[in-house]
Amino acid sequence: MTSVNDIRSSFLGFFGKNGHEEVASSPLVPRNDPTLMFTNAGMVQFKNVFTGVEKRDYARATTAQKCVRAGGKHNDLDNVGYTARHHTFFEMLGNFSFGDYFKERAIVLAWDLLTREWGLPKAKLTATIYEDDDEAFELWKKIAGLPEDRIVRLGAKSNFWQMGDTGPCGPCSEIFYDHGDKHWGGPPGSP
Numbered sequence: 001m002t003s004v005n006d007i008r009s010s011f012l013g014f015f016g017k018n019g020h021e022e023v024a025s026s027p028l029v030p031r032n033d034p035t036l037m038f039t040n041a042g043m044v045q046f047k048n049v050f051t052g053v054e055k056r057d058y059a060r061a062t063t064a065q066k067c068v069r070a071g072g073k074h075n076d077l078d079n080v081g082y083t084a085r086h087h088t089f090f091e092m093l094g095n096f097s098f099g100d101y102f103k104e105r106a107i108v109l110a111w112d113l114l115t116r117e118w119g120l121p122k123a124k125l126t127a128t129i130y131e132d133d134d135e136a137f138e139l140w141k142k143i144a145g146l147p148e149d150r151i152v153r154l155g156a157k158s159n160f161w162q163m164g165d166t167g168p169c170g171p172c173s174e175i176f177y178d179h180g181d182k183h184w185g186g187p188p189g190s191p
Helices: 004-017 044-050 103-117 134-144
Strands: 060-068 089-097 125-130 151-154 160-162 169-171 174-177
Touching: 004 060, 004 089, 004 103, 044 060, 089 103, 103 134, 103 174, 125 134, 134 151
Parallel strands: 125 151
Antiparallel strands: 060 089, 125 174, 160 169
8 A cells, every 4th residue: 555545545445345335425514413513423424323213224434534533532642743643633534333243343344354354463553442342352362462562451541432421432443563772762651
């Protein structure tokens, strides 16, 4: 892959081959949602699906959602310039299951995309999990073969996903690529 367009196309194509409906990015200013000024996450266009207000004719989706984070719970402005991974305007690649699969299949798909489809070296990848999520810890060991020291337990600020005080929420995992000591910031969980 040589460009951002290649990464986006490959991501969407991979999940499309794995039964996900490709859904176009929604607008940066959400339609009919008075709770948000900007689309700040890939799941915004699926809020009504997750809360049960709306039903789609597919159980899996994949998107390349344009996002702006400029305040609120996900205020990346405080981190911009201090890490290589925080931005205020970005495109969030996502795959979603609406009751079709859960942690195990999500981990299998993510690991296959990164290591088989894209050929990233397994030794450079680290997974983070919510601090109390023993199920995810065991799944990362089983599926990815990650050693325990590369499955990092983090607190709610980093690995418990929620958009507000009420609504869809839960423990999450992320996968990080270690660029080495030449890049400031270090892997997840480091100072």
